[in-house]
Amino acid sequence: MAEKVYQCTVSAPVNIAVIKYWGKRDVGLNLPTNSSLSVTLSQDDLRTVTSASCSKSFEKDTLWLNGHAEDISASKRLSVCVEELRSVRRELEKENDSMDKISQLKVHVVSINNFPTAAGLASSAAGYAAFTEAIARLYDLTWTPTELSRIARQGSGSACRSLFGGYVSWEMGELHSGADSVAVQVEPVEHWPEMRVAIMVASAAKKGISSTSGMQATVASSTLFQERIKNIVPGRMQAMKQAIRNRDFETFAKLTMTDSNQFHACCLDTLPPIFYLNDTSRAIIRVIENINAAAGKTVAAYTFDAGPNAVVYFLEENSSYILDALHAVSKHAEGWEESARNPTSVKIDDVASETVSSGVSRVILTKIGDGPRILSPEESLIKEDGTPKNA
Amino acid sequence: MAEKVYQCTVSAPVNIAVIKYWGKRDVGLNLPTNSSLSVTLSQDDLRTVTSASCSKSFEKDTLWLNGHAEDISASKRLSVCVEELRSVRRELEKENDSMDKISQLKVHVVSINNFPTAAGLASSAAGYAAFTEAIARLYDLTWTPTELSRIARQGSGSACRSLFGGYVSWEMGELHSGADSVAVQVEPVEHWPEMRVAIMVASAAKKGISSTSGMQATVASSTLFQERIKNIVPGRMQAMKQAIRNRDFETFAKLTMTDSNQFHACCLDTLPPIFYLNDTSRAIIRVIENINAAAGKTVAAYTFDAGPNAVVYFLEENSSYILDALHAVSKHAEGWEESARNPTSVKIDDVASETVSSGVSRVILTKIGDGPRILSPEESLIKEDGTPKNA
Known part of the structure; x- marks a missing residue:
């Protein structure tokens, strides 16, 4: 008789920071130099689906990520997450005799992003959030998202924020252990559900330096960076939380743009300098400035992560106005x-319009969304025998 | 009989800062928020020639700049310079009866740059330096360059540094009057004459925001800028002077690149963000990084002013190596x-090479040079009757 295969399937969302995470004070534990804040995007449009399973028949902890198998024990980040969750399960099994002793079994995890990695979206955030959530559910852990966020953070820093929907902060914490460096929900989706998002994917010729090594180069060499983390971000975190609580889009938008610019300023203040924004990114900034100028107020905000793609935030009530303008370019x-x-009523700078037109290959229209979801067994990526469905 | 026309012709150099001037604490007096330091470029390659004249027959103070006449009294910056010099002359005339009373006469000034304004070089620095020097010479003032720099500074801040050859600092000063905000020579050309310069002119589609308004936007909105001016630039000024005194190119080069990057970082931290670097500029930075990596030490330094053009500093001993590599792209x-x-031995990044190749329209090869020169009457731009030669 075949060994029993335990399994659980979840999905987790992408999140896009509006106060940026950049820099670690502890590289091993992924402890950040500053707190950050993000908006979770809808899983109807962008998500990672992950099935986690375990069985006596499995020989080693394995992850199939977008079809490619890898040995979990060969990845420090992946194995930290598995081992932490496994040890929690083991304690529960000790306390409760009726629980199956599945913490002793090897795991098979299958994970698929529904968006191209090449889109430059933060796939590791959704990926590690789904990975952590799937195994936690497989083990029937009753941890809160904040408790789980401490584990997901060790996989990929910004993954901790993908364990919540809505508006989410990652509080940097103070402890050396990282126990207090966790994500918390600032407000749920329902508090301010009108937040809309357009992602303008710039057809980047080449990926720049990875964020993992880039951020530590900034920590090591930027003389402006210390000022940012010590004296600027703490106040911005408070102001951003207040703007979200007040549903004050103009303040939200200005802080979002200002913080994106400052993050990229610190990249430029790094030696050698790090550039993620290209001429297309800069032209998108000009288009957003044109859109806001024509509106007579700030109705759209850009933000850029470690790449040239723009993420544009706006409210549902201004959707037509903004999307018409973005479509025009x-x-x-x-x-x-x-x-x-x-057709748009916005007068857009000709050079910016041409640059965006030739540089943006794809748009993704989405909105704020909820946290990880447990999916039905029909949506599992794993066959009953424990192998990936599409392998 | 025709009225006598007094005249004098001078030339003044361009200077390119290695510690950047950006931001005024007093806009009227052009008092900077931080000290700066520059290298004066040779007038054999780049210069402004200016003839100043005065005569009873002249009806108003007039400047012909590159062929276009303008009323000096209509420009606050120009008239401040003329009036300050005129009042010094007036005092001398009062004290010395034998001096001609030319301070009462209107002036005609004719000025020509030997380089295209479109090249985006700091033409106002050479221009106001030549303007100030020409009138001072016309008036037979015996002021030192430092004394004159106080006047030229009011025309255009960085002009004060073009009154000296070699390595020049502009000390920001402390007084509200600006009396101590003057240029001084750090070292003359002879101290370290091997400094060479290649200017890579990027065919900019469009000029960005002017430095005059850009810098005050940074002062008003960048939260990183205060850190730069208070806690970073003072130490860099000292370190740069020491590097020049020690003829320590590696330190000179690293500080030059770091300070250029930080200036542009502060531009990016401005709201709305200011971008002077474009994809061509960034590709030139990569090429310089390739050149230094291949050399195994820092043999070339880039710096960018308020535009996409790169100015590359290097020593004569490395000229062939560096120019071969720059030529290749x-x-x-x-x-x-x-x-x-x-052919170059340097392995250059393909994308950077292509981007530079399509984006750089012109190179100017020059070197460190001396301060303003008095030219012979044959080189005058003014006819004996006081009108411009090419009008």
Whole structure:
């Protein structure tokens, strides 16, 4: 008789920071130099689906990530997450005789992003959040998202924020152990559900330096960076939380743009300098400035992570106005198909318009969303025998 | 009989800062928020020639700048310089009866840059330095360059540094009057004459925000900028002076690159963000990094002012090595004609090479140079009747 295969399938969302995480005070534990704050994006559009399973028949801890198998024990980040969750399960099994002793079994994990890695979206955040959540559910752990966030953080820093929906902060904490460096929900989706998002994917010729090594170069060499983490971010975190509580889009937007700019300023103050923004990114910034100028107030905010893609935040009430303008400068990009757009009333700088038109290959229209979801067994990525469905 | 026309002709150099001036604490007096330091470039290659004249027959103070006449009294910056010099002359005339009373006469000034304004070089620095020097010479003032720098500074801040050759600092000063905000020579050309310069002119599609308004936007909105001016620049000024005194190119180069990057970082930390570097600029930075990596030490330094053009500093001993590499990525640019170049041994990033190749339209090869020169009457730009020669 075949060994029993335990399994659970979840999905986890992408999150895009509005107060940026950049820099670690402890590289091993992924403890950040400053707190950060993000908006969770809807899993209807962007998500990682992960199935975790365990069985006596499995020979080693294995992850199939987008179809490629890897040995979990060969990855420090992956094995830290598995081992921490496994030890929690082991304690529960000790306390409760009726629980199956599945902490002793090897795991098979299958994970798929529904968005191309090449899109430059923070796939590791959704990935490690789904990985942590899937194994925690497999083990029937009753931890809160904040408790789980301490584990996901060790996989990928920003993953901790993907364990919540809505508006989420990652509080940097003070302890050397990292026990207090966790994510908390600032407000749920329902508090301010009108937040909309357009991602403008710039067809980057080449990926720049990875964020993992880039951020530590900044910590080591930027003389402006210390000022940012000590004297600027703490006040911005408070102001951003207040803006979200007040549903004050203008303040939210200005802080978002200012903090994105400052993050990239610190990258430029690094030696050798790190550039993630390219001419397309800069042209998108000009287009957003044109959109806000024409509106007479700040109705759209750009933010850029470690790459040239723009993420644009706006409210549902201004959707038509903003999407018409973005469409006018990126008509030929993939992603507009289902969105019937009208000509824009916004006067857009010609050079910026041309640059965006030739540099943006794809748009993704989405909105704020909820936290990880448990999916039905039908959605599992793992067959009953414990092998990946699409392997 | 025609009225006598007094006249004098001078030339003044361009200077390129290695510790950047950005931000005014007093806009009217052009008092800077931080000290700065520059290298004066040779007038054999780049210069402004200015003839100043005065005569009873002149009806108003007029400047012909590159062929365009303008009323000096309509420009606050120009008239401040003229009036300050005129009042000094007036005092001398009072004290000395034998002096001609030319301070009462209107002036005609004719000024020509030998380089295109479109090249984005700091033409106002050479321009105001030549303007100030020409009138001071016309008036037979015996002021030192430092004394004159106080006047030129009010025309254009960085002009004060073009009154000296060699390595020049502009000490920010402390007084509200600006009396102590003057240029001084750190070292003359002869101290370290081997400094060479290649200017890579990026064919900018469009000029960005002017430095005059850009710098005050940074002062008003960048939260990192205060850290730069208070806690970073003072130490860099000392370190840069020491590097120059020690003829320590590696330190000079690293400080130059770091300070250029930080200036542009502060521009990016401005709201709305200011971008002067474009994809071509960034590619030039990569090429310089490749050149230094291949050399195993820092033999070339880039710096960028308020535009996309790169100024590259290097020593004469490394000229062939560096120019061969720069030529390899900009073969079709104007300016290489007189320079027979060999293939480069440097391995240059393909994307950077292509970007530079399509983005750099012109190179200017020059070197460190001396301060303003008095030219012979044959070089005057003014006819004997006081009108411009090419009008």
